[in-house]
Amino acid sequence: MSDSLTSYKSLDDWFRIVTECRQSGLTDDQWCQINGINKNTFYSAIKRLRQKAYEVPS
Numbered sequence: 001m002s003d004s005l006t007s008y009k010s011l012d013d014w015f016r017i018v019t020e021c022r023q024s025g026l027t028d029d030q031w032c033q034i035n036g037i038n039k040n041t042f043y044s045a046i047k048r049l050r051q052k053a054y055e056v057p058s
Contacts, residue, residue, distance in 0.1 A: 014045040015054050022057040 021031040021042070032039045049056050 011045075011049055011052055011054065015049055015056075018042070018046055018049065019057055 017037070021028060021035075024031050026034070028042065029039060031037075032042050046056055
């Protein structure tokens, strides 16, 4: 699996990634596994987004 999505560093990039995941119809775990993203990295990004007042989709 590709690790290309985890190379994004900006919060805007992570917001796009999280939004794509949450709109996919898959669980976070399934989506991360398919896209080669470490689940802990994904949830850390969500925490940073919320701290910066991004409206993270549920």
